[in-house]
Amino acid sequence: MKIKNKKVxxxxxxxxxxxxxxxxxxxxxxxxxxxxxxxxxxxxxLKEFTLKWYEEMASNTALLNSLQNSIKxxxxxxxxxxxxxxxxxxxxxxxxxxxxxxxxxxIAIPLVIPLIILGVALLVVFSQANIQLSLITIGxxxxxxxxxxxxxxxxxxxxxxxxxxxxxxxxLGETPWMTFWRVTFPLAFPGIVASLLLCFTISFDEFLxxxxxxxxxxxxxxxxxxxxxxxxxxxxxxxxxxCILLISIFVVIFAEWIRRIGLQSSxxxxx
Amino acid sequence: MAVDxxxxxxxxxxxxxxxxxxxxxxxxxxxxxxxxIFLFLALGIPIFALVTMSFWTQVxxxxxxxxxxxxxxxxxxxxIFRLVLLRSIENSALVALITVVLAYPAAYFVxxxxxxxxxxWLILITLPFWTSYLxxxxxWKIILGYNGVINSGLISIGVxxxxxxxxxxxxxxxxxxxxxxxxxxxxxxxxxxxxxxxRSLLEASADLGENPLWSFLRVTLPLSxxxxxxxxxxxxxxxxxxxxxxxxxxxxxxVMIGNLVQTQFGRANNWPLGAAVSxxxxxxxxxxVCVFLLLTYQLKKRLA
Numbered sequence: 001m002k003i004k005n006k007k008v009x010x011x012x013x014x015x016x017x018x019x020x021x022x023x024x025x026x027x028x029x030x031x032x033x034x035x036x037x038x039x040x041x042x043x044x045x046l047k048e049f050t051l052k053w054y055e056e057m058a059s060n061t062a063l064l065n066s067l068q069n070s071i072k073x074x075x076x077x078x079x080x081x082x083x084x085x086x087x088x089x090x091x092x093x094x095x096x097x098x099x100x101x102x103x104x105x106x107i108a109i110p111l112v113i114p115l116i117i118l119g120v121a122l123l124v125v126f127s128q129a130n131i132q133l134s135l136i137t138i139g140x141x142x143x144x145x146x147x148x149x150x151x152x153x154x155x156x157x158x159x160x161x162x163x164x165x166x167x168x169x170x171x172l173g174e175t176p177w178m179t180f181w182r183v184t185f186p187l188a189f190p191g192i193v194a195s196l197l198l199c200f201t202i203s204f205d206e207f208l209x210x211x212x213x214x215x216x217x218x219x220x221x222x223x224x225x226x227x228x229x230x231x232x233x234x235x236x237x238x239x240x241x242x243c244i245l246l247i248s249i250f251v252v253i254f255a256e257w258i259r260r261i262g263l264q265s266s267x268x269x270x271x
Numbered sequence: 272m273a274v275d276x277x278x279x280x281x282x283x284x285x286x287x288x289x290x291x292x293x294x295x296x297x298x299x300x301x302x303x304x305x306x307x308i309f310l311f312l313a314l315g316i317p318i319f320a321l322v323t324m325s326f327w328t329q330v331x332x333x334x335x336x337x338x339x340x341x342x343x344x345x346x347x348x349x350x351i352f353r354l355v356l357l358r359s360i361e362n363s364a365l366v367a368l369i370t371v372v373l374a375y376p377a378a379y380f381v382x383x384x385x386x387x388x389x390x391x392w393l394i395l396i397t398l399p400f401w402t403s404y405l406x407x408x409x410x411w412k413i414i415l416g417y418n419g420v421i422n423s424g425l426i427s428i429g430v431x432x433x434x435x436x437x438x439x440x441x442x443x444x445x446x447x448x449x450x451x452x453x454x455x456x457x458x459x460x461x462x463x464x465x466x467x468x469x470r471s472l473l474e475a476s477a478d479l480g481e482n483p484l485w486s487f488l489r490v491t492l493p494l495s496x497x498x499x500x501x502x503x504x505x506x507x508x509x510x511x512x513x514x515x516x517x518x519x520x521x522x523x524x525x526v527m528i529g530n531l532v533q534t535q536f537g538r539a540n541n542w543p544l545g546a547a548v549s550x551x552x553x554x555x556x557x558x559x560v561c562v563f564l565l566l567t568y569q570l571k572k573r574l575a
Contacts, residue, residue, distance in 0.1 A: 011380070011384055013380035024399045024451070027410040027451060028402055030414065031402065041418060043422075044423040044424045084305060085306070087305060087306055088306040092303070095298060095299025096296055096299065097299045103307065106307070107306060112560075113553060114509055116513075116533070116549070117549050117553050118314070124546065125316060143313070147309070147310065151306075208514055212536070220403075221405055238406075244402055244403050252394060
């Protein structure tokens with residue numbers, strides 16, 4: 001598509017990128033393809049077109065229940081992680097803190113330890129402290145991995161903006177609290193939305209921590225994991241995967257739209 | 272008003288930084304402390320507890336606190352543990368190398384050849400990664416399986432009569448699957464480091480008569496190394512402990528260290544041994560990363 005565009009001449013890296021995109025997309029696109037195929041076994045040649053796997057998916061109460069759990073956990077995790085991440089980012093960008101590099105590295109540790117280690121470490125603590133495993137324990141694990149992402153997103157947003165604006169508001173007699181609501185928050189808003197979406201997505205898709213830290217109540221990835229063992233359940237899992245893909249595409253487009261609004265507002269603010 | 276109360280920055284830094292903090296610093300510390308306290312409780316203490324438990328013993332359901340190095344002894348006595356850890360590290364290093372090599376030209380294209388709507392290209396490249404991780408891995412089982420896409424496809428067009436069995440349940444399957452699943456993590460850091468390169472350096476190199484390949488090797492590639500290293504580590508570290516991929520597409524030959532850890536905390540029910548295996552793996556990964564960073568640092572110094 002892009003190659004045909006007259007403005008872009010043929011280039012080696014350009015055609016490579018198109019092939020690379022095919023490699024990235026094809027395996028994923030098998031999911032929607034077979035979700036419309038009227039056969040239990042996932043194999044060529046394709047049979048008739050059907051929507052019955054989507055009907056089966058929509059009437060599966062265990063699936064809907066775990067979907068609900070995942071949304072609950074994801075919403076709470078993204079809010080708490082974004083609050084913690086934003087506070088840390090604000091502290092590092094606006095104030096001079098002793099040993100700030102060490103503290104930043106400490107907060108970023110979850111990015112560099114394998115998830116399975118974090119999973120079993122939390123499992124050991126919860127079992128020794130007699131804390132019942134539940135959606136809450138899953139949520140705690142998710143917050144640990146989301147906070148560093150939130151902090152990084154917020155730092156890149158907050159680093160850019162003019163500290164003079166906050167000082168001006170204070171000089172004009174605003175209380176620190178009102179300064180926050182009327183100056184800092186609107187400027188940070190696109191970052192906050194990006195952080196919420198990122199944390200929600202991480203939590204919504206996270207399997208390994210949930211695998212170690214769950215009891216009876218399962219999240220969506222845990223539900224999918226149990227379904228993968230039964231061949232007859234597979235087509236409706238593929239239908240579910242296709243829906244997740246479609247929703248994610250909308251979310252990504254929405255996030256980009258918010259980011260653009262953010263860019264425009266900060267540009268018009270500067271001029 | 273603020274000038275009267277806050278000590279001058281010069282004075283604050285000459286004294287002990289903790290006891291003579293400016294109001295600014297205090298406010299900053301107050302702001303960051305909830306995050307630090309949370310991570311101390313939910314990250315620091317758990318890791319400490321894991322280390323502690325690795326010195327305990329467990330017989331059946333009975334955990335006995337104490338101090339023994341037996342679990343570490345078991346790790347080094349049984350060849351299987353060492354072999355699997357070594358193989359996990361090899362697998363992940365290979366996966367990281369493949370993802371970086373495959374992602375570099377695409378990142379280069381977006382950073383240097385695309386003039387408008389770069390973000391659109393980046394979104395296009397990262398979009399497939401917004402499906403469920405489990406299903407992305409599972410897609411490869413569909414592709415490589417005994418009755419999978421490749422086998423059923425080749426049979427229906429008459430290339431083969433019997434399904435090929437060497438596609439799934441081995442190391443190669445694990446490596447291909449992981450290289451696909453983690454591709455997006457490699458492309459972003461490389462793109463960012465390429466984007467940061469000062470374009471006038473490349474123009475200068477071209478003006479001085481360097482051919483494009485030379486100026487790529489001598490200017491662009493060295494300057495993009497921080498992104499390449501970050502991409503390598505971002506893929507290498509998490510994949511070492513991956514549990515899902517070896518479980519779904521690895522079979523018996525594709526087992527990785529994450530599967531051994533899970534077995535000790537699950538079926539084998541020997542948590543202290545599982546803790547010891549986790550600690551050894553984490554330490555090994557950290558050492559490998561440090562050696563890698565040291566080597567690249569030395570290399571950079573020698574080239575400079």
